Amino acid sequence: EAGVTQSPTHLIKTRGQQATLRCSPISGHTSVYWYQQALGLGLQFLLWYDEGEERNRGNFPPRFSGRQFPNYSSELNVNALELEDSALYLCASSLVGSGGNEQFFGPGTRLTVL
């Protein structure tokens, strides 16, 4: 069974640009989560999508947004990039988002903002 996949592996952008990160969940999983792993800040929850809807959002500005497609894959968009957006962005998926279901993580996208 294929795990959670993310693309691209690495992404280099300059300040002010937009970045788009993609995630494909494990087959059968309807929930997709995004986390930011920044140096010195640890792992922080960004967004949760389930059945195409945004269900929860972490403490991040509106320039962090995303969507979930009918096939349950997801995109994370970061607009007006800032230097501090440089981080590893992890996507995770789970079965129905309740009951403490295990979240399975992808390998991440390393975003570097110059």
Add this chain to the structure above:
Amino acid sequence: AQTVTQSQPEMSVQEAETVTLSCTYDTSENNYYLFWYKQPPSRQMILVIRQEAYKQQNATENRFSVNFQKAAKSFSLKISDSQLGDTAMYFCAFMNNNAGNMLTFGGGTRLMVKP
């Protein structure tokens, strides 16, 4: 808001020995879940062990076990018979069913298993 604290940024252990990683959390909720995740160098994060707060029995997965002290809000991970492949960052995480399925992570403990 929930917080998770891992007080040991780095630890080391000799191969075949036992090591315990500490984790404390703060919450006013009664129904929640606790997790330990492992992130090997340059590899994906994987779940090590999971505990439901309403279960008094400590979870065990092969060489990995937890000591869950609900009143003390403590959730430590014990690794027995440590192996070189256990070298990784270990994250303790908390999930409250009423807070939108987000995982709140501790800062992590970097564990080095020495031959």
